[in-house]
Amino acid sequence: MDAFVTHTGTAVPLRRSNVDTDQIIPAVWLKQVSRTGFEKGLFAAWREDPSFVLNDPAYDGASILVSGPDFGTGSSREHAVWALQQYGFRVVIAARFGDIFRNNSTKMGLLPVVLPPEAVETLQKAVEADPATEITVDLSEREVRAVGEAWSFEIDDYTRWRLLEGLDDIGLTLRHADAIADYESGRQPWLPKTA
Amino acid sequence: MGRTLAEKVWEQHVVRRAEGEPDLLFIDLHLIHEVTSPQAFDGLRMAGRPVRRPDLTIATEDHNVPTVRGPISDPVSRAQVETLRKNAAEFGVRLHPMGDAGQGVVHIIGPQFGLTQPGMTIVCGDSHTSTHGAFGGIAFGIGTSEVEHVLATQTLPAYRPKTMAIEVKGALPYGVTAKDLILAIIAQIGTGGGQGYIVEYRGEAIRALSMEGRMTVCNMSIEAGARAGMIAPDETTFSYLKGRPHAPEGEAWDQAVEYWKTLRTDDDAVFDRVVEIDAATLTPFVTWGTNPGQGAPLSSVVPAPEQFGDPIERSAAERALEYMGLTAGTRLTDVEVDTVFVGSCTNGRLEDLRAAAEILQGRQVRTRTLIVPGSMMVKLQAEAEGLHEVFKAAGAEWREAGCSMCLGMNPDTLAPGERSASTSNRNFEGRQGKGGRTHLVSPQVAAATAVTGKLTAPADLV
Ligand code: SF4
Numbered sequence: 081m082d083a084f085v086t087h088t089g090t091a092v093p094l095r096r097s098n099v100d101t102d103q104i105i106p107a108v109w110l111k112q113v114s115r116t117g118f119e120k121g122l123f124a125a126w127r128e129d130p131s132f133v134l135n136d137p138a139y140d141g142a143s144i145l146v147s148g149p150d151f152g153t154g155s156s157r158e159h160a161v162w163a164l165q166q167y168g169f170r171v172v173i174a175a176r177f178g179d180i181f182r183n184n185s186t187k188m189g190l191l192p193v194v195l196p197p198e199a200v201e202t203l204q205k206a207v208e209a210d211p212a213t214e215i216t217v218d219l220s221e222r223e224v225r226a227v228g229e230a231w232s233f234e235i236d237d238y239t240r241w242r243l244l245e246g247l248d249d250i251g252l253t254l255r256h257a258d259a260i261a262d263y264e265s266g267r268q269p270w271l272p273k274t275a
Numbered sequence: 276m277g278r279t280l281a282e283k284v285w286e287q288h289v290v291r292r293a294e295g296e297p298d299l300l301f302i303d304l305h306l307i308h309e310v311t312s313p314q315a316f317d318g319l320r321m322a323g324r325p326v327r328r329p330d331l332t333i334a335t336e337d338h339n340v341p342t343v344r345g346p347i348s349d350p351v352s353r354a355q356v357e358t359l360r361k362n363a364a365e366f367g368v369r370l371h372p373m374g375d376a377g378q379g380v381v382h383i384i385g386p387q388f389g390l391t392q393p394g395m396t397i398v399c400g401d402s403h404t405s406t407h408g409a410f411g412g413i414a415f416g417i418g419t420s421e422v423e424h425v426l427a428t429q430t431l432p433a434y435r436p437k438t439m440a441i442e443v444k445g446a447l448p449y450g451v452t453a454k455d456l457i458l459a460i461i462a463q464i465g466t467g468g469g470q471g472y473i474v475e476y477r478g479e480a481i482r483a484l485s486m487e488g489r490m491t492v493c494n495m496s497i498e499a500g501a502r503a504g505m506i507a508p509d510e511t512t513f514s515y516l517k518g519r520p521h522a523p524e525g526e527a528w529d530q531a532v533e534y535w536k537t538l539r540t541d542d543d544a545v546f547d548r549v550v551e552i553d554a555a556t557l558t559p560f561v562t563w564g565t566n567p568g569q570g571a572p573l574s575s576v577v578p579a580p581e582q583f584g585d586p587i588e589r590s591a592a593e594r595a596l597e598y599m600g601l602t603a604g605t606r607l608t609d610v611e612v613d614t615v616f617v618g619s620c621t622n623g624r625l626e627d628l629r630a631a632a633e634i635l636q637g638r639q640v641r642t643r644t645l646i647v648p649g650s651m652m653v654k655l656q657a658e659a660e661g662l663h664e665v666f667k668a669a670g671a672e673w674r675e676a677g678c679s680m681c682l683g684m685n686p687d688t689l690a691p692g693e694r695s696a697s698t699s700n701r702n703f704e705g706r707q708g709k710g711g712r713t714h715l716v717s718p719q720v721a722a723a724t725a726v727t728g729k730l731t732a733p734a735d736l737v
Contacts, residue, residue, distance in 0.1 A: 095590075096591075096594070097587045097588075097590075097591050098466055098565075098566045098568075098591060100566065100701075100703045102682075102701065102703040102704070102705065102706050103703065103704060103705075106705055106709070107682045107683060107684045107706075108684070110310050110311075110338075110684065111310075111339065111349075111351040111352050111354075111355050111684065112351070112355075113313035113314070113317075113354060113355055113358045114313075114314070115314045115317070125704065125705050125709060148587060149467065149587060150466055150467045150500070153466055153467070153500065153566070154402065154497075154498075154701060154703060155401075155402050155701075156311065156400060156401055156402040156416035156417060156418050157310075157311065157418070158311070158314075158400075158418035158419040158420060159419075161418070176467050176470060178470070178500065179436075179470060179471065179500065179502050180402055180415075180416050180417065180418060180497075183417070183418065183421070184418035184419075184420060184421075187418065187420035187421065188420060197587075236297075236434070237295050238295060238296045238297055249420070249424055249432060250322070250324075250423065250424050250427050250428060252432075253299065253424065253427075253428045253430055253432060254427070254428060256290070256291050256299060257428075259290050259291045259299070260290055260299075260301070260327075260428060260429065260430055262290075263290040263301050264301075264429075267301075267303075268530075268531075268534070269527065270523035270527040270528075270530060270531045271303055271392070271395070272303075272304070272389065272390050272392060272521040272522075272523075273330040273331065273521075274304075274329075274330055274331060274332060274333040274369045274390065274521075275329060275330040275367075275369055
C-alpha cells in the first residue's frame, strides 16, 4: 500500500446520498479475477448519462470525490475501492460512510474523510462554482483545507499511522504469530472444523 | 456491570489487546465464494503465504452459477469459478462446487451444515454474513484485503463496534413475517441508522421466530448500516443445530449447550442505543424506492417527496420515484409487476419456499416467476415435500440453487424498465439488471403478487 501523508487536488461534487457500492461498480464488473482495469466500471450505469458529473470535462483530473451522505453502503465488494483508485481518486469526503467500504478503503490507501454535512456542502458549492478549486487533505494534521477555511476530521491513531507509513496489515499481524498460536491452543474442543 | 451478548462474544475472541490499537480478533469460521476471493489468494501466492487454518475455511460457488442445469456459458463467469477451484485445490480449502449436494449460497450452507454455532466469530467477503448472527455469534462482511488477512492469519484487527438493542415488543400479527419486520425496522432507523453498531434483536417477537426467520432478520442488518446483527441462542437454536453434520455430539454437545446458555445479555448490561418496535402494529411491508430504507406498509401509497423534511432525503425520494417509474399517491397494491423472484440468502430457505407454495397451491401465476432454492439441500428437501410440483403446476419456474436474480451476475436478470417483487435484500438501482426496478417483499407477498400481477398481500387473495 502507498503511504498517504497529504494530498492536494481538485474535486468532483457528487450530489447524491446512499451511493451504494452497486452504483460505484455494478456486479457485472466483479467477474474479473485480477486487481486492475476497474476504472472503466466506476459508476458505469450513471456515466451513461451525458449529464452525469463525471462526464463533465471541467472535472477532468480531479482526485477528490465530495459526496452526499452514506457513501459506500451495501455490498462488501472491495472492487469499489479499486475502481475509485484506478480512476484517479485518492480521497472521498462525505458526512457518513458504509462501515465495510470505509474499512476496505483504509486497507488500500484510499482515504475516507468524514466531515460535517455543512462542510461537505461548502466544498461542493465551492467546487461547483470553480472546478479548479484546490482542496488539501492533510492526514498528518487531520485537516481538510480549502477556500480559506479548514476543517478537522477524526481518524483513529492506529489507522492514521498505518496510512502515513503505508504499512501492510498482514505483516503487522504476523508479528504476533505467537499470540495467535497461544489463543488457538485454548479454543473449545467442540468448535467445528470444516475438514 | 453486566455485559451484552456482543461484548461477551467479542471478549472471548481477543487474541491480543494493546493500548491505542484495534483488538486482534480470532476468527472461528471463514466462508469463501468465487467473487471476492481470487485477488486474496493471489496476494497469498505473491507473498508466499499459506492458508493458516484451512480446517476453519469453507468455499462454495454461488454468485455466478446458472440456475438452469448445465455449464456456465459466460466465459468470464466460468473463469472466475474455475479460479476458485484452482485456489481451493492449491491451498487445501474444502469446496462445494456446482452440482455438489453441499453447494448453495454461502450464508445458507454454513447453518445447514451446523458450522454456524452460537458464540462464534464468522466472516466472509460478503456483507450478508450478518445472517449467521441469528445463532448468537458475531458475523460480519469483509473486503478482499481482509479476506487475505484472515486466510493468512485467521485473525482480524478490529475495534469493537458500539452496541444497539432493537427490542421488538409484542407479537407479530398473523400473516406478518420476519421479512416485514426487518423492512419496517430499516424504514424506521434508516440505512445509516445502525452504522458503527452491532445490533442485538431482542424481545418477544424475536424469541417467537424460527431460526429461518431469525436469519432473515439478521441477514438485513447490513441494510440498516449495522456491522452485525445477533440474537441470543435459546432452545430454538439448540434444536435447529442438534444432529447437523458439524454440530457437537454426546458429551461435547452437553458442554457446548452449557456454554451457549451463558450467551445472553446480562440484565444489568447497558446498550449504547436502544430502539423499540411494537410488533403488534406491523403489517406486510414493501419497498417503493432504491434503498432498503425507502419502504412502507403495502396497504399505503407511494409517498410524495415533499413529505420528507430533510432535503437530502427529499431529493433521494425524488430520484428514486423517477428511477422506479412511480407517481406519489399511487396505491402500492396498484403497482404492476413483471417478474417475481423467490430466493436469496434472505428468503431462500425451506420455510420460505413452503410459505410461497402454500399460497401458490391450486393457483396460477400471471408473471414470470422464478423460484430459486438457496442451496442444493434446500432444493432436495423441497422436492421431497413435493413443493416443486406445486410451483410448476402454478406456472412458476423451479431452478437450481444460487444467488440468481438477487444480484444478476448470472443470466437471471431484469430487462431495463422491468419491475420485480423480490424476496432478496437490495433494491438498489440496477441491482437485478441494468434499469431493473425492485420491490423488496416477503415470500408470502411475492407469491400473492405472482398470482395477481400487482403487489398483493396474501390476505387480499380471493
Ligand atoms: S443471495 Fe444475494 S445477498 Fe445473498 S450472498 Fe448471494 S448475492 Fe449476496
